[in-house]
Amino acid sequence: MTKKIKLKISARLSKKRFRKQSQSSKKHCRFCSSPEMRQKIDYKNAAFLKGFLTERGKILPSRISGNSCLYQRRLAKEIKKARSMALLPYTTQHF
């Protein structure tokens, strides 16, 4: 008789495996390939930067937006500049 052996995988690992399988295409940085997009990273261009904020006004992580490390840093810097000039919110209003 053969014994059935259950492989123990932690919930975290199984989630990670599921995530790896479900990702159909790898995310790519939209700034790396085009210089025109790079020029848009500017604190004055608040309408564009607003796309990189969450509903609460936090900066969207690169794990979600897919930005490369270099442009994520630049983007974050410009967003912080725009925030200090009241072009972008630090947070949504508290109720």
Add this chain to the structure above:
Amino acid sequence: MVRYETLVLTVPEITGDETKQVEKELTQLVEKNKGSFISFDRWGKYRLAYPVKKNEYGVYFLARFETATSSDLPKEVANLCKVKLNNIVMRDMTSRLADDASLAYQRPPSLEDTPTTRDVRTFLRENKMEGLLSTVDGNKKADAKPAEKAVEVTEEVEVAEAAAPVETDTADKE
């Protein structure tokens, strides 16, 4: 030579004279420090992302100038905005422009660019609340769409009226 730009946020109730004063003070300061003034743009009135000095609105100005590399001009401009123009200027930020950067830039649309008064009917239609359209009084100011609907209705009535006598005519002939 290095290019700088200063974004100035002023109080919403700034007058034309005060605008000229800000521009004059900045140009004088730049010329005093042996720099050259490039441009002074009025962006217009904006709704701020958060209240600054208890003001919900503000007016933005963008000034650009050029000086020698070892100049103290950016600090001087900050001092001017914070001390002399304290009553008008709420926030200011001077940043260095990249050497190869073009002077063209994009700014968010101001309240003066976009029309503030909106039609009730268009608002209802955009937000998918067409059921409430009947509750709004049918004024002549309403858009083309309700007018078209009204025309269609009248046409149907006319057709029905026209169709009825035709049948009676044929019946008479028979």
